[in-house]
Amino acid sequence: MSNQNYIKLFSPEKYLLNAVIIFVITTLFYFFGASLRLIDELSLFWPLNAVLAAVFVRNPFLNRSVYYFVCYSAMVVYDAFTTHWGWQSAIINLSNMVFIIVVARLLLRYSRTQDESNWALNAFNLFYTCLIGSILSSLLGSIGSTGPSSDYRQFLSLFTDWFGEQFSTGVLMMPFLLMATWPQWKTLPDFHISKIYPLLGVIVSVIASVAIGGAGSLAFPLPALIWCAIRYPLPVTALVTLLTGGIEIILLSNSIIAIHPNKPLVVSEMFSARLGIATMAICPLIVSVSVDAINRLIKQTSLRADYDYLTGIYSRSGLYEALKNKAPLMHQPDQKICVMLLDIDYFKRINDNYGHECGDIVLAAFARRLSQTVGNEGLVARLGGEEFVVACSTRSEEEGYAFAEQIRKDIELTAFRYQQQTLFITVSIGLAATSIENQTLLDTFNSQLAQADKYLYLSKRNGRNQTSMASLNECVIKV
Numbered sequence: 001m002s003n004q005n006y007i008k009l010f011s012p013e014k015y016l017l018n019a020v021i022i023f024v025i026t027t028l029f030y031f032f033g034a035s036l037r038l039i040d041e042l043s044l045f046w047p048l049n050a051v052l053a054a055v056f057v058r059n060p061f062l063n064r065s066v067y068y069f070v071c072y073s074a075m076v077v078y079d080a081f082t083t084h085w086g087w088q089s090a091i092i093n094l095s096n097m098v099f100i101i102v103v104a105r106l107l108l109r110y111s112r113t114q115d116e117s118n119w120a121l122n123a124f125n126l127f128y129t130c131l132i133g134s135i136l137s138s139l140l141g142s143i144g145s146t147g148p149s150s151d152y153r154q155f156l157s158l159f160t161d162w163f164g165e166q167f168s169t170g171v172l173m174m175p176f177l178l179m180a181t182w183p184q185w186k187t188l189p190d191f192h193i194s195k196i197y198p199l200l201g202v203i204v205s206v207i208a209s210v211a212i213g214g215a216g217s218l219a220f221p222l223p224a225l226i227w228c229a230i231r232y233p234l235p236v237t238a239l240v241t242l243l244t245g246g247i248e249i250i251l252l253s254n255s256i257i258a259i260h261p262n263k264p265l266v267v268s269e270m271f272s273a274r275l276g277i278a279t280m281a282i283c284p285l286i287v288s289v290s291v292d293a294i295n296r297l298i299k300q301t302s303l304r305a306d307y308d309y310l311t312g313i314y315s316r317s318g319l320y321e322a323l324k325n326k327a328p329l330m331h332q333p334d335q336k337i338c339v340m341l342l343d344i345d346y347f348k349r350i351n352d353n354y355g356h357e358c359g360d361i362v363l364a365a366f367a368r369r370l371s372q373t374v375g376n377e378g379l380v381a382r383l384g385g386e387e388f389v390v391a392c393s394t395r396s397e398e399e400g401y402a403f404a405e406q407i408r409k410d411i412e413l414t415a416f417r418y419q420q421q422t423l424f425i426t427v428s429i430g431l432a433a434t435s436i437e438n439q440t441l442l443d444t445f446n447s448q449l450a451q452a453d454k455y456l457y458l459s460k461r462n463g464r465n466q467t468s469m470a471s472l473n474e475c476v477i478k479v
């Protein structure tokens with residue numbers, strides 16, 4: 001739960017404030033739920049339990065008996081003031097608590113076994129958690145409402161009604177409540193008309209459900225919702241799914257979506273339709289969670305491929321990508337592409353004398369120093385082992401040579417630290433520079449890299465700690 005955009009109301013140290021906020025939220029949503037009961041169309045929803053379960057999941061430190069008790073007390077106090085207090089009220093509110101605690105505890109237990117990015121997101125898990133929470137809560141609630149001596153049919157009708165309400169509200173609301181973040185206005189992608197097509201698809205399919213009717217019409221929005229899951233971020237998909245499911249339930253209960261033309265729904269059909277809508281709502285979420293996971297994986301994999309793990313600078317493939325992006329900048333007619341191949345001298349001795357860990361630290365520090373020296377003048381990558389490359393554009397070979405020498409001297413004078421030791425290293429450089437003619441930047445880079453390799457060999461052969469390149473008359477410039 002490290003995401004900084006999450007809405008934070010609670011804090012592990014502020015016990016009293018937490019208790020007050022829980023009391024206020026419970027009272028507000030109890031009032032809200034009771035007010036919905038007065039409007040026929042909205043009486044099918046009881047959002048309190050899903051909201052509180054989400055509060056407890058998002059703030060695991062709140063999962064203590066004392067906060068559960070505050071929550072329960074708020075419900076009972078509300079009842080005492082607005083209706084009447086009695087054992088029925090005590091049991092019905094207890095059934096609300098059963099849903100809240102079971103769902104929160106199960107989701108938290110599951111999230112502990114998952115990596116953080118996946119916490120409570122597994123839509124299947126949410127589905128089964130809401131199912132278990134709704135069954136237990138509805139059982140207790142129905143027994144509490146009818147009493148032990150009531151007739152079986154009355155109990156069953158109350159149970160299905162209660163269960164349908166808890167389950168559909170839970171499955172529709174919980175994903176959004178668990179995922180909601182403050183929008184990051186600054187980082188929102190640019191708007192393009194094509195982005196609203198999936199949403200339009202949902203609206204059109206709900207209209208089609210009303211126009212065509214019949215049992216199948218409940219599933220009409222599914223393809224458009226899955227389209228939303230592919231195009232929109234997870235919280236937006238969760239919100240669109242919640243609104244679509246909620247609207248479908250309202251339209252259905254008012255026979256605006258007519259399963260049987262000219263015949264209102266009987267209770268059992270309403271129960272089945274609500275379950276159907278909740279089941280449908282979970283599908284786009286499964287897709288959305290999968291798309292999210294795939295995108296993370298692609299990002300992670302490309303990060304791994306494009307950056308060298310040890311030094312954090314570009315790998316060879318990262319350098320190629322960066323060169324592709326830089327092509328327009330480097331492709332200037334009066335500029336030359338300059339490629340320097342750098343190889344640390346006698347690096348094996350560092351490993352042999354101070355250990356492999358020291359070798360790693362020196363490689364990372366060397367890469368940092370090299371990147372600092374090159375700055376915005378070029379691109380730096382590790383090709384492997386103790387071999388690095390710098391690609392830059394210069395006006396002439398001489399300018400490239402001067403730059404390579406500046407790097408070489410800077411490394412020679414840099415003190416590298418390992419534990420209490422100070423180490424000095426030198427580097428040999430092979431350099432090649434040419435103007436881009438009829439080749440692509442990547443082809444030019446590759447041909448110059450092969451040239452630079454030859455001159456690196458020359459630098460090594462001639463005693464190391466020097467830069468070699470082809471001068472105009474193909475002789476070796478030696479320092």
Ligand SMILES: Nc1nc2c(ncn2[C@@H]2O[C@H](COP(=O)(O)OP(=O)(O)OP(=O)(O)O)[C@@H](O)[C@H]2O)c(=O)[nH]1
Binds near residue numbers: 345355356360363
């Ligand atoms: N610590 C560490 N060592 C590495 C890494 N990659 C390669 N090496 C070591 O780098 C050393 C390279 O040795 P050589 O190729 O013989 O070259 P050198 O000792 O630098 O000598 P010259 O290049 O000829 O000056 C080997 O000992 C490799 O094990 C790495 O990631 N970490």
